[in-house]
Amino acid sequence: MDKREDLYANYWRKIEETLGADSYDEVMHNWLTVVNAPASIAA
Numbered sequence: 001m002d003k004r005e006d007l008y009a010n011y012w013r014k015i016e017e018t019l020g021a022d023s024y025d026e027v028m029h030n031w032l033t034v035v036n037a038p039a040s041i042a043a
Contacts, residue, residue: 001009012024021027 016022016024016027019027019030021030
């Protein structure tokens with residue numbers, strides 16, 4: 001297993017599972033939505 005596979009399996013995949021996401025794209029989409037939300041929504 002190379003370094004990228006190790007990082008994905010041991011870290012990133014656990015984040016996806018915790019957030020209920022099935023892919024990197026879904027996680028990034030949700031994260032960017034929260035980060036870029038207007039202050040009234042994010043507060």
